[in-house]
Amino acid sequence: MAGTGEERKPAELLAAARGGQRRAVARLLTLVERGGGAAEAIAAATHPLTGAAHIVGITGAPGTGKSTLTGALTTLLAAEGRRPAVVAVDPSSPLTGGAILGDRVRMEAATGAGVFIRSMATRGHAGGLALAVPGVVRVLDACGFDPVLVETVGVGQIEVDVAAAADTAVVVVTPGWGDAIQANKAGLLEVADLFVVNKADRPGASDARRDLDLMLDLSEVSGAAAGTGADAESRPAIIETTATEGEGVQDLLRAVDAHHRALKAGPGLQARRDRRFVAEVRARLEHVLIQAADDVLVDVDSRSGATPVEAARHLADRFLDTDTPR
Amino acid sequence: MDGPEEGATPIRVVLAKLGLDGHDRGLKVVARILRDAGMEVVYLGLRQTTATIVDAVEQEDADVVGISMHNAGHLTLAPLIVAALVAAGLGNVPVVIGGVVPDEDVGELEAAGVGAVIGPGTSATEVVASVRRVVDGRHG
Ligand SMILES: Nc1nc2c(ncn2[C@@H]2O[C@H](COP(=O)(O)OP(=O)(O)O)[C@@H](O)[C@H]2O)c(=O)[nH]1
Ligand SMILES: [Mg+2]
16 A cells, blocks of 8 residues: 555665565565556666576466465475575455455464465456566565466466467366366467376375376377477476375475476477567567557547547547557 | 546455464355455455464455454464564554454554454444555544
8 A cells, every 4th residue: 555654765675675574575465466657667677687586377266276276386495595585466356356265274384484465356347467477477586486386277278378488388187187287278278298096095096097097198190290390398297285285295396496497498488488488578568558448439429420449540540640658 | 546437446455364264154244245345355264374464365356454462462472463564564554453452452452453353242234344544544
C-alpha cells in the first residue's frame, strides 16, 4: 500500500535488496506487481543483473500437491546452502478482486529454513500475470535468489504459459486415471520437462506413470511426423514422490538440476531465455495495443452504417498507419 | 512517490493463528470475509509462531496482519508480536487481534500497539471496516 512515510526510491530499494534486506525485496515485488512507472524503472535496473538464477515452473491441477512439493524441494535446497525463492500464484476472485493465498500453509518448513516465499494473486486485468511474473522473477534473480520456483495452477492458458516460460517446467499429476488425461487436455504434456507423480503413497502411482509414458510415446511419434524434432530435448523424466513425507523429493531435485545442466551444456538454456524474452515483449505489446484499442473504441458509432468488420478495419488502419502511440 | 498507474493494489493481509490450540474455522471465515471485500489474504493457518508471522509479513509486504488467539494469552502474546514486528523494521504494519478478549483488556492491548481488536460477535462489515481503518491510519 502506498502512503507510508518511509517510501523509498526503486534504486535505493534495489541496493538494499541486493544487500540482503528482505523487506526491500518484498517492497520491490509490490511495486513490480502494481505496474506503471516504478515497475518500469525496476525492470530497467534489474534486467542487466539477471541471468544467474535457474527458473523452475511447477504446475498441475489444483490439489495435486504443488505447494507441498515446492516447500519440500526448497527446504532441501536451503539445507544444501543454496538460496531458493518461491513465487506462488493463485487466482483472484473475478467478482471482488480479492484472493485467498494459501500456499504458505504447505511451506512451513521452507519458511523455517529461510526460503523467501511470495504469494501472488492473478489480479483481474487480462494477461496481468504474464506481465507481472517475469518482472517479479527478474527482481528475485537480481537479488541473488537461485533457483526461483514459480508455482501456478495449471488450468488456464496463461498460468500454463507462465510455468512453461521457465528454464525447467515441472508438471505434477497424481495417481488415478483422470489426472494424466486432464494434464493432456490442458496442454500440460507438451510443456513438461519433468513429470512428477505425487501422492505416490496412494494406489495407482505406477498406472499414472504408465499412462504418462504412453502419452509421451504418442506425442513423440506425432512430433516426429510433424517435423518438430528440431529442438526436441530428451524425453521428460517421470519422478514419483510423496511430498508430505519428503519421499522422492531428493530424486526430483537431482532431476531438476540435471535438466538445468543439460540445458546449459547445449543451446537449450539460451533458446529458452530468448523465447521468454519474446513472450514478455509480446505480452507487453498486447497490453499496449489493448489499451490503445480501448482508447479508440469510444469513437465507434454503431449507427454509422459500417459493419463491425469494416469499423474494426478502419480503426486498425488508423492506429497501425500513424506514428505508434506512446 | 508515483501514484499507482495500473489500478490500485488491493490491501494485503497476513492471517494467522498463534499458539497450539484449536481449529481454524473462525480464521477461515475471516479470510473469506476479507477476500469478498477485495483484499488479498495470505493465509498461514494454525500453529504459527511469532517468527513465522514476521517472516510472512516481511516477504509478503503485508499492509496489516490479523492474528487469532483463543487461549487467553493475548496480553503477553500480542505485545510480543508488536515488538517482533518493530524489531524487524515492520513497525508500521498494524496488528489486528481476533479472539475472546475481555473488554477491560482492549485498552491495554491498544496501548501495547495493537491497532484493533475483533471479538467473536463482530459482523462482517465491522471486520472489514476495522481492517480498512487501521490500514488507512498506518504511520511510517
Ligand atoms: N497423501 C498425500 N497427500 C499429499 C501429498 N502431497 C500433498 N498432499 C496433500 O494434498 C493436499 C493439497 O496439497 P497442496 O500442496 O496444497 O496442493 P496444490 O494445490 O497443488 O498446491 C494437501 O492436503 C496436502 O497435504 C502426498 O504426497 N500424499
Ligand atoms: Mg498450491
